[in-house]
Structure formats: structure tokens, C-alpha cells
Amino acid sequence: MSVLLQAILNGVMTGTLIAVPAIGFTAIFAVLRYPSFAIAAYVTVGGFAGWFANSLWGAGVLPALAIAFLVAGAAGVATEEGALRRLRPAGALTVAIATIAANLILENVTRFLFGNDLRGYDLPLRPDLRFADLRIGPQQIENVLLAILVMAAVFAFLRFTRYGKAMRAVADNIDLARLKGIDPQRVAVTTLFLGAGLAGVGGVLLAVDTSIDPLAGARILLTVFAAAVLGGLGSIPGAVVGAFAVGIAEELSLLAVPATYRSAIGFAAILLMLTFRPRGILGERAS
Amino acid sequence: MVAYLLFALTLGGIYGLLALSLNLIWGGAGMVNLGLAGFFAVGAYASAIVTGAGAPVPVGLAAALLAGVAAGLVVTFSTLRLRDDYLAIVTLGFAEVVRLVALNERWLTNGSDGISGVPAPFKAALGIAGFNLFYLALVSGIVLVVWALLRRLDGSPFGRALKAIREDQELAGFAGKPVLRFKLQAFAVSAAVAGLAGALYGHYQTYISPDHFQPLITIYIFLAVSAGGVGRPSGALIGAYGVVFFLEATRFVAEVVPALQPVQVAALREMLVGAALILVFYLRPQGVLPERIPPAPRMS
Amino acid sequence: MSHLSTTRRGLMGAAVALAGTLALPRLPHAQGAPIRIGTLTPLTGAGGPYGPVMVKAIKAVVDEVNAAGGIAGRKIELVSEDDQTNPEAGVRAARKLIDVDKVVAILGTWASSVTTAVAPLCWDSKTFLCTVSGADSITALPHQGYLVRTQPNTTLQGRKFGEFCLETGGKRVFFISPQTPFQKSQFDNITLAVKAGGGATGSLIYDDKKPSYRSEVDEVLRFKPDVLILGGYQPDTTVLLRDLYRASFAGKKLAFGYSVNQKLVESLPAEVVEGIFTISPSPAEGSKAYERLTRLIGVANPDPYTTQVYDHINLVVMAMALAGEASGTAIKDNIRKVSQAKGGAKVDNALDGLKAIAARQPVDYDGASGPCDFLDSGDITDCRFRYEQVRGGKIALVKVA
Structure with a gap:
């Protein structure tokens, strides 16, 4: 029983790592209607930006998160404005493919600047706390709290600010939004900044938990997709629910499936979900 | 030097088959396959396993075609009714699962060691130079046949129906086309061609392993098809040979940009591949050979 | 714009260079x-x-x-x-x-x-x-x-790993590794050596692309190992070591010299890597090649x-x-x-x-990796192993044997 509970607990912690970039991915999808594969690079860029601030200026986790958000957000906007925007008329699929190319470029920019070595944040690492048979890391609790804080901020932004409302309006119906006098281009830029910035925040959370290198984002890409599809593409609460579902499923699966197939769990989850409930747990439409 | 050219041309042919495979569904029906590397692997392993058990090479190639079809059906089964982005995500995951299976199912695939000694037809009889020539001829011949078949398909009612689906799936459905069945068939044929390419690669290199089939090759093929002109089999072929030339040419970056660490040169080369893809989308959205769209009948 | 033109010139240059290499006969053997x-x-x-x-x-x-x-x-x-x-x-x-x-x-x-x-x-x-x-x-x-x-x-290496575990007093040895071509034979040879000394072994193969290995670590702990052998490479071993530390794993840790290297030690907090043993192929003690190499490239280990x-x-x-x-x-x-x-x-x-x-x-x-004597098969005939331990953020020599 405690084995099961521990696995679920581990899953929740894995889930929080995935949830933040998954929100970024799904937000971009909701507004711009294309799946951005460059999300992996935004995660990496954010992780490196945070690392840079941490090791050069001794920044703590919170300032590192803020810097990562800004840098990754800027990278996202630069990529969109510099490369992707002109391709929008060619269709979502073309843009999606271009994001793969953009991802390759950004990944190699970080490699060019920082090399392939793993970089760890200069932060103390603490052993887990124990409750009866269960263990949980103080760092993970912090990560969970930070992730919840970030998510709360995102929800508040979407619900209460002008930009947030405009984003939701564009996501719901772009023509209607235009009629209401909302400029879709400005909304697109805001979304990109928010989405890529969140991916960057996820990169810092990931790097604080592990370490950062040019492939760090690519390694979690599939799990992020799985979370977003599971929750329903384009649904932000869905991405959160999906991230926890994938996290828990991955950890639980270790009790039954060889550990080396862990990456396949997300894929199996996507296939099952698409077969039986294509719109995902909280999504609205899929076809 | 001659050996290098023969090699590049043979590889160009194998990339060409992959490009034809992608072009059929992307150019044809507007579907994308981000897991090309996975289908490439499925074919390579199918043929290596079958010929390893003693079957002749042609049987291996047939097995690769069949394995490709089967894999294609698995992937499309649950996604065809959905928007095309779902298919893109599923195919990406599929390639990763293929790699994991190849890595872990030692009894079938020999695990991370890979399968070496995949039979190279007539290599013993022809010698190294002779084999290289023969294999170039074989691959080029197969490429020609597949190209000719796909061109015919392109102009056939089936091909036109696919394009109708690409332009407007719902409209094509209203017009009475069995949209789902057509998409399924197109994807299956495309997967079979990718599988065939994998088998040809395996018998050429005589060695395959899970490491061979990484996502980068999928990007190369997207570059090939978009540079050549989406929707034109000939364009896809030209693009594939062009990509092999481009990849080899980027090696000389090191000579053009001095005073860089080797790892920075390697990073620059990969950046060039990404930049090339985006530039192609910009400069020639139609590719080298734009699609021929017959003029609409005039209303008089 | 200047960036673009460099790229284009670079490409042109590359094309010319390629054409050049195709056209010009080389005289590689000329004096x-x-x-x-x-x-x-x-x-x-x-x-x-x-x-x-x-x-x-x-x-x-x-x-x-x-x-x-x-x-x-x-x-x-x-x-x-x-x-x-x-x-x-x-x-x-x-x-x-x-x-x-x-x-x-x-x-x-x-x-x-x-x-x-x-x-x-x-x-x-x-x-x-x-x-x-x-x-x-x-x-x-x-x-x-x-x-x-x-x-x-791996026959040689696996045996050395197994014997070293026994030497450190370990009886329950666990091997955790990603899927590599030598993982199986490595584990078989470790098991052979450990069983000969009356010990027991267990193993787990993990997926080397994951951001955390908490549940994997739980499985390791259930075996209650005295010694844990880490068979991975640098990136996955980094993640694994952190999770082991968090789980307060108290046993000894043994790793390949190529995974727990200077860079890994520098990228992790000191207490996470403290005490890890590493094994690398090595020349006999007193060989000059290793020291010469460290001077030549300016890398301590x-x-x-x-x-x-x-x-x-x-x-x-x-x-x-x-x-x-x-x-x-x-x-x-x-x-x-x-x-x-x-x-x-x-x-x-x-x-x-x-x-x-x-x-x-x-x-x-006699080289920096060993005596470099080769069999006809191309394998080295023998080599010593350098046993090192991470102490206070540095990799310190334990012995060469």
C-alpha cells in the first residue's frame, strides 16, 4: 500500500515539473492554433538563463524564475516575429514544422554558447522528509508550491486582465474577437511571451531539480505533449490535470512495466485517450 | 572520391524514397508524419530479421513493405478523425516507441547492440567497388519505379480525391468521397514506402541499431520535400538529392569559419539545417517545382 | 542582414570547396x-x-x-x-x-x-x-x-567491479543502468564475482531520458543494497545521484570513471557526490603519460x-x-x-x-589509459584499474590495481 502511495506521490511531483511547460504549450495552441515543437527549446533557454543568473550573480530560485520567464518569453516572441509569423498564412501545419526547425536552431544556439556540459544550479540540496513509510523532498514541495503559484498567476491573468480576456476571446472565436475590436496580432505576441516564458519557468524548475544541458527540453517534450493532449489541447486547466495524470501514470507503471519503457507510457496514454475521448479530459473540440 | 559520390547518390536515393513517402501524404492529403524515422526503422528491422532467419533479400523487402503498412494502420487508426496536428504528435511518439522496442526487446532486435551482418546482396561476388555500383543501380531503379507509380497515383482519381481532402476535408466528404478510407490508404502506402527505404538502407550498410533512427532524419526529409515542392513527386526527389548535397556541403563550414571549437562548428551545422528549412518556407513556399493545379473550367 | 550574407557566403564557400575537392586530384603520398x-x-x-x-x-x-x-x-x-x-x-x-x-x-x-x-x-x-x-x-x-x-x-570490468564491492565489505550489490550494449554482460560478470564471495545481486534497467528517477530509487532501496553500481552516462547519472541523495541512500556508490568525472562533480552539490568510488582503466602507478596529459590539456582528472x-x-x-x-x-x-x-x-x-x-x-x-598492449583481436591484453573516490569535491586516487 505504501508502495502505491509513494508512487502516486512521486507522480504528483513529476506532474508539477511537466505542468508549467504544458500550460505554455497549450496556451500557444489555444490562441495561435498550432502545436509548437519549439517549446522544448524554450524550456532549455529558460533553464540556461536561470543558471546564468544563479551562477553569475548568485540569484536565488525566485529571481532565476523571473529572469528565465523574461528571457524565454523574449526568445519565443523573437522566434514568432522573426521566423514563424510570416508563415501563418501557409497554415498551422507549416508553422508547426517550422517550429521544429526553430527548435533545432535554438537548441544549437545554447550548445554554441554553453557547450554540451551539464550545468547544475548552485543551490543546497536537501534530503527528503519522511512521514511513516512515505518520503517527500522539501525541494519538491517548494517546486509544487511554485508551480501552483505560477498557475494561479496565469489563471488570474487570463480572468482579470485586459490582455488575458483578449486571449481567451481570440482562443474562443477569432472572428468574433476581431469584431469586438481586439487586435489578434497583439494577442498573439502576448500569448507567445506568456507561453514561451512559462516553458522557461518550467526549465528552471526542471534544472533546479536535475540539471540543464542543450537537450534538457527535448527529453521532456513528449511528456509535455502527452499532458496537453490528455487534458485536451488548448485547455489550460486540462494541461494541469493532464500533467498530473501522465506523471502519476508513469510512476505507477513502474510497478508493472519495465522501467526502461517509461517514455512509452505517455504515448500509450495519448493513443488511448484519442481513441476513446479525443477531446481530452477537459478539452472542447478535436476534429 | 568515386566511392564517396556513389555513396552520396545511393543515400540520396534512399532519402528520396522517404521524401516520396512524405510527399504522398503531406502533399497529397495534407497529413504529416513526424515519425518517419520510426517507419524507416520498422522496415529496416523487418527486413534484417526476416533475412537473418534465412529468407532471401526480396522477401525481406516485401516484409518491410508489409511491416510499414501495419505500422501505418496502428498510428492512423485512432487519429484520422481528428485534426491533423494530433496525427503529428502521435507519429512523433510512435517513432520514440519504435526506438524503445528496438532497444529493449533483445530477443527480437538484439537490443542496443543492433543487428550486424545484414546480408548485402551479391557483395561477395561483386567485390566492394562492384557492389557499390550495383547497389546504386538497384536503389535508383527502385526509386524510379516508386516515383513513376506515385506520379500515376498523383494524377489518378484517387490522387485528385486526396488533394480535395487536403484542400477541404469537409467539402470532400460532402462530395461523397470516403475521406477516412482514402486517408488511411494513403498513409498506409506512404508508410510502406518508408519501410522499403529502411530495408534498402539496412542491406546497404549491413548494420542497423536503435541509434540509427533518430528524429533528425525526419527533419532532413521535411527539408527535402519542402525545398523540392510539396505535392510534386519529382520535386521531392530533387529535394532529397539536394539535401544530401547540402548536408555534406555544411561540413566545410569549419573551413569557412575559423577559430571555432569543433562543438561550435557542429552546432552551426545543425543551425544551418534548421535555418534552411525556414528559409525554404519563406523564399519558395512552393518549392523548386510548384504544384501544377489545373485551371478551373471556365463558366461561360 | 550581415548574418544572412555570411551564411550565404559560407554556403557558397562550402559549395566551392566541395566542388574543389571533387575536381582536384590529391597527392596525399607526395613527400x-x-x-x-x-x-x-x-x-x-x-x-x-x-x-x-x-x-x-x-x-x-x-x-x-x-x-x-x-x-x-x-x-x-x-x-x-x-x-x-x-x-x-x-x-x-x-x-x-x-x-x-x-x-x-x-x-x-x-x-x-x-x-x-x-x-x-x-x-x-x-x-x-x-x-x-x-x-x-x-x-x-x-x-x-x-x-x-x-x-x-566488459568481462574484465565487470569482474573488477564485483571484486571491489566485496572488498568494501558489500554483500548485497545492486546494478542500475540504462540500456547499453554492455549492460547485460557487465551485470553477469558482476554477479559471478559477487556470488563467488557469497553475496547477492539485483539489477534495474531504466529509461535514460527522464527528469527524475524517484520510483526507480524506491525500487533500489527495496533491495536494501550495501553497494550500488551506477552503469549510466553523465546526464542520467546526475539525475540519479540527486534522487539517491534525497532518498538518503546510505550504502556505498560505485560508478564508471566516465560518468562520475570532474564535470559531474562540479555540477552537483558536494554532499551529493561525496564518497562515490569510480573505476577507470589505468596505467601502472608512476606512469608519466597520465600526468603529461593532464598538463597538456589543463584538465585535472x-x-x-x-x-x-x-x-x-x-x-x-x-x-x-x-x-x-x-x-x-x-x-x-x-x-x-x-x-x-x-x-x-x-x-x-x-x-x-x-x-x-x-x-x-x-x-x-605505456599510455595514459594503460599499457596499451594489444591482442590480435584488437582488444588490450590487460590493464590496471584506477580506483578513485570523490572527497571534498575533488577526485582522489585510492589505488591502482
Whole structure:
């Protein structure tokens, strides 16, 4: 029983790592209607930006998160404005493919600047706390709290600010939004900044938990997709629910499936979900 | 030097088959396959396993075609009714699962060691130079046949129906086309061609392993098809040979940009591949050979 | 805009260069023409943390030899290609090295899959191949002598790991590793050694692309191991070590010298890595080559791959000097005459070797990774192992045995 509970607990912690970039991915999808594969690079860029601030200026986790958000957000906007925007008329699929190319470029920019070595944040690492048979890391609790804080901020932004409302309006119906006098281009830029910035925040959370290198984002890409599809593409609460579902499923699966197939769990989850409930747990439409 | 050219041309042919495979569904029906590397692997392993058990090479190639079809059906089964982005995500995951299976199912695939000694037809009889020539001829011949078949398909009612689906799936459905069945068939044929390419690669290199089939090759093929002109089999072929030339040419970056660490040169080369893809989308959205769209009948 | 035009000029230059290499006949054997040697290491992809410093070590030796006048008056020209940790790309790069650059030898292939894919091209074209790959199957390839490997095979390594576990007082030994070509034989040999000492073993194969291994660690802890052997590479081992620390794993930890290396130690908090034992192939104690290498490249604890490629380039240079000819076949026929000549002068670098060869003395090279004596199969006959331990953020020598 405690084995099961521990696995679920581990899953929740894995889930929080995935949830933040998954929100970024799904937000971009909701507004711009294309799946951005460059999300992996935004995660990496954010992780490196945070690392840079941490090791050069001794920044703590919170300032590192803020810097990562800004840098990754800027990278996202630069990529969109510099490369992707002109391709929008060619269709979502073309843009999606271009994001793969953009991802390759950004990944190699970080490699060019920082090399392939793993970089760890200069932060103390603490052993887990124990409750009866269960263990949980103080760092993970912090990560969970930070992730919840970030998510709360995102929800508040979407619900209460002008930009947030405009984003939701564009996501719901772009023509209607235009009629209401909302400029879709400005909304697109805001979304990109928010989405890529969140991916960057996820990169810092990931790097604080592990370490950062040019492939760090690519390694979690599939799990992020799985979370977003599971929750329903384009649904932000869905991405959160999906991230926890994938996290828990991955950890639980270790009790039954060889550990080396862990990456396949997300894929199996996507296939099952698409077969039986294509719109995902909280999504609205899929076809 | 001659050996290098023969090699590049043979590889160009194998990339060409992959490009034809992608072009059929992307150019044809507007579907994308981000897991090309996975289908490439499925074919390579199918043929290596079958010929390893003693079957002749042609049987291996047939097995690769069949394995490709089967894999294609698995992937499309649950996604065809959905928007095309779902298919893109599923195919990406599929390639990763293929790699994991190849890595872990030692009894079938020999695990991370890979399968070496995949039979190279007539290599013993022809010698190294002779084999290289023969294999170039074989691959080029197969490429020609597949190209000719796909061109015919392109102009056939089936091909036109696919394009109708690409332009407007719902409209094509209203017009009475069995949209789902057509998409399924197109994807299956495309997967079979990718599988065939994998088998040809395996018998050429005589060695395959899970490491061979990484996502980068999928990007190369997207570059090939978009540079050549989406929707034109000939364009896809030209693009594939062009990509092999481009990849080899980027090696000389090191000579053009001095005073860089080797790892920075390697990073620059990969950046060039990404930049090339985006530039192609910009400069020639139609590719080298734009699609021929017959003029609409005039209303008089 | 300026960036764009550089790119375009770069491409044009590349095209011209390619056309040039196609058009011009090369005279690689002419007197005074440079001798070309290729490196094929991972600069991108999963092996990315290792390849760059390997190239650096090779380049340092080449510069040294060239500064001293080269081989019989001919300079060495190094051509470095990236195998992208991918045999498909590796084969393309090797084709270019062999057919365009006409290199006499390729050094440093890392991933076993890349080595297995590239080896046939090398023996077909009579190009010499030196590798650091671990899969036992590599030296069983029909390579006709055109391949040597400095990485000890897994039978030897597994036994050493097992015996060392017993030495530290461990009876319950757990092996945790990603899926690698040598994982199974490694574990079998560890088990053999540990069982012979009355102990028990367990193992877990994990997925090396995950951001955390909490549940995997739980499974390790359920076995209650005294000693844990980490079979992974640098990136996944980093993640694993953090999770082990968080779980307060109290047993001993043992790892390959290439995964727990200086860089890993620097990237993790000191308390996470404190006390980890590492094992690497090594020369006998007092060998000068290792110290020389650390000075040459300015890295305090070069990892085993770096020490091995340092030996590759030294051996290849001396073999060609002895043969008086620059070709793969000359290297094949002479490498054992400089690596293990009976009663030969002990040298630990190519410069001393070249002097000895010029003085017509037989040479017996002892390198930075070991004595570098080869069987006909291309495997090393024997090597010592360097046992080290992380102490206070530094990697300290325990013993060489």
C-alpha cells in the first residue's frame, strides 16, 4: 500500500515539473492554433538563463524564475516575429514544422554558447522528509508550491486582465474577437511571451531539480505533449490535470512495466485517450 | 572520391524514397508524419530479421513493405478523425516507441547492440567497388519505379480525391468521397514506402541499431520535400538529392569559419539545417517545382 | 542582414570547396604533403559531453608533433567530424573522411553503434580505426587487424567491479543502468564475482531520458543494497545521484570513471557526490603519460575516453614513423611494434617515441589509459584499474590495481 502511495506521490511531483511547460504549450495552441515543437527549446533557454543568473550573480530560485520567464518569453516572441509569423498564412501545419526547425536552431544556439556540459544550479540540496513509510523532498514541495503559484498567476491573468480576456476571446472565436475590436496580432505576441516564458519557468524548475544541458527540453517534450493532449489541447486547466495524470501514470507503471519503457507510457496514454475521448479530459473540440 | 559520390547518390536515393513517402501524404492529403524515422526503422528491422532467419533479400523487402503498412494502420487508426496536428504528435511518439522496442526487446532486435551482418546482396561476388555500383543501380531503379507509380497515383482519381481532402476535408466528404478510407490508404502506402527505404538502407550498410533512427532524419526529409515542392513527386526527389548535397556541403563550414571549437562548428551545422528549412518556407513556399493545379473550367 | 550574407557566403564557400575537392586530384603520398588523420567523436547528441574534450586532447598531441617537425618532415593535418552520436550520420562523416580527406586513420568513435557501423568502411578502405566503445561484439567483427580498442572489455570490468564491492565489505550489490550494449554482460560478470564471495545481486534497467528517477530509487532501496553500481552516462547519472541523495541512500556508490568525472562533480552539490568510488582503466602507478596529459590539456582528472584517445594518436603517429609510410596498412602492421616491442624503450608520448625510432631503438609505449598492449583481436591484453573516490569535491586516487 505504501508502495502505491509513494508512487502516486512521486507522480504528483513529476506532474508539477511537466505542468508549467504544458500550460505554455497549450496556451500557444489555444490562441495561435498550432502545436509548437519549439517549446522544448524554450524550456532549455529558460533553464540556461536561470543558471546564468544563479551562477553569475548568485540569484536565488525566485529571481532565476523571473529572469528565465523574461528571457524565454523574449526568445519565443523573437522566434514568432522573426521566423514563424510570416508563415501563418501557409497554415498551422507549416508553422508547426517550422517550429521544429526553430527548435533545432535554438537548441544549437545554447550548445554554441554553453557547450554540451551539464550545468547544475548552485543551490543546497536537501534530503527528503519522511512521514511513516512515505518520503517527500522539501525541494519538491517548494517546486509544487511554485508551480501552483505560477498557475494561479496565469489563471488570474487570463480572468482579470485586459490582455488575458483578449486571449481567451481570440482562443474562443477569432472572428468574433476581431469584431469586438481586439487586435489578434497583439494577442498573439502576448500569448507567445506568456507561453514561451512559462516553458522557461518550467526549465528552471526542471534544472533546479536535475540539471540543464542543450537537450534538457527535448527529453521532456513528449511528456509535455502527452499532458496537453490528455487534458485536451488548448485547455489550460486540462494541461494541469493532464500533467498530473501522465506523471502519476508513469510512476505507477513502474510497478508493472519495465522501467526502461517509461517514455512509452505517455504515448500509450495519448493513443488511448484519442481513441476513446479525443477531446481530452477537459478539452472542447478535436476534429 | 568515386566511392564517396556513389555513396552520396545511393543515400540520396534512399532519402528520396522517404521524401516520396512524405510527399504522398503531406502533399497529397495534407497529413504529416513526424515519425518517419520510426517507419524507416520498422522496415529496416523487418527486413534484417526476416533475412537473418534465412529468407532471401526480396522477401525481406516485401516484409518491410508489409511491416510499414501495419505500422501505418496502428498510428492512423485512432487519429484520422481528428485534426491533423494530433496525427503529428502521435507519429512523433510512435517513432520514440519504435526506438524503445528496438532497444529493449533483445530477443527480437538484439537490443542496443543492433543487428550486424545484414546480408548485402551479391557483395561477395561483386567485390566492394562492384557492389557499390550495383547497389546504386538497384536503389535508383527502385526509386524510379516508386516515383513513376506515385506520379500515376498523383494524377489518378484517387490522387485528385486526396488533394480535395487536403484542400477541404469537409467539402470532400460532402462530395461523397470516403475521406477516412482514402486517408488511411494513403498513409498506409506512404508508410510502406518508408519501410522499403529502411530495408534498402539496412542491406546497404549491413548494420542497423536503435541509434540509427533518430528524429533528425525526419527533419532532413521535411527539408527535402519542402525545398523540392510539396505535392510534386519529382520535386521531392530533387529535394532529397539536394539535401544530401547540402548536408555534406555544411561540413566545410569549419573551413569557412575559423577559430571555432569543433562543438561550435557542429552546432552551426545543425543551425544551418534548421535555418534552411525556414528559409525554404519563406523564399519558395512552393518549392523548386510548384504544384501544377489545373485551371478551373471556365463558366461561360 | 550581415548574418544572412555570411551564411550565404559560407554556403557558397562550402559549395566551392566541395566542388574543389571533387575536381582536384590529391597527392596525399607526395613527400612533404601533410598526413591526414580524422577524428570522429560525438559533438552533438547523447555523447556530446564527451566528444569535445577528446578532440582537444588529440589536437594537443598533433600540435606538439607538428611543432617538433612532424613525421619524417611531414606535418599532420587533423580533420574533425561530428558523429552526432548517430551511426547514420557517423557513416556519412566517415565516408567523407575516407574518400575525400583520404585520412589514414579515424580516432575516437564513442558509441558502440557508431563504431560497428563505421568499422566495415574502414577495413574495406584499409583505414585504421581506434575506438573507445565498450560492446564486446566490436572486436569480434571481421576487421582484419584494422581496428584496436583501448576500452577494456566488459568481462574484465565487470569482474573488477564485483571484486571491489566485496572488498568494501558489500554483500548485497545492486546494478542500475540504462540500456547499453554492455549492460547485460557487465551485470553477469558482476554477479559471478559477487556470488563467488557469497553475496547477492539485483539489477534495474531504466529509461535514460527522464527528469527524475524517484520510483526507480524506491525500487533500489527495496533491495536494501550495501553497494550500488551506477552503469549510466553523465546526464542520467546526475539525475540519479540527486534522487539517491534525497532518498538518503546510505550504502556505498560505485560508478564508471566516465560518468562520475570532474564535470559531474562540479555540477552537483558536494554532499551529493561525496564518497562515490569510480573505476577507470589505468596505467601502472608512476606512469608519466597520465600526468603529461593532464598538463597538456589543463584538465585535472581527464575521463577515461580522453586518456584513451591520447593513446590512440600517440600510437598512430609512432606506428607511421616506424613504418616510414603513412597509410592505414602501415599503421596496422606496425602498431604492435610500438605498443609492445619486447625489451623496447618505455615511452609515454609520441615525441620521445619518435626520437627512439629515429635512433632505431625498439619502443614499448605505456599510455595514459594503460599499457596499451594489444591482442590480435584488437582488444588490450590487460590493464590496471584506477580506483578513485570523490572527497571534498575533488577526485582522489585510492589505488591502482
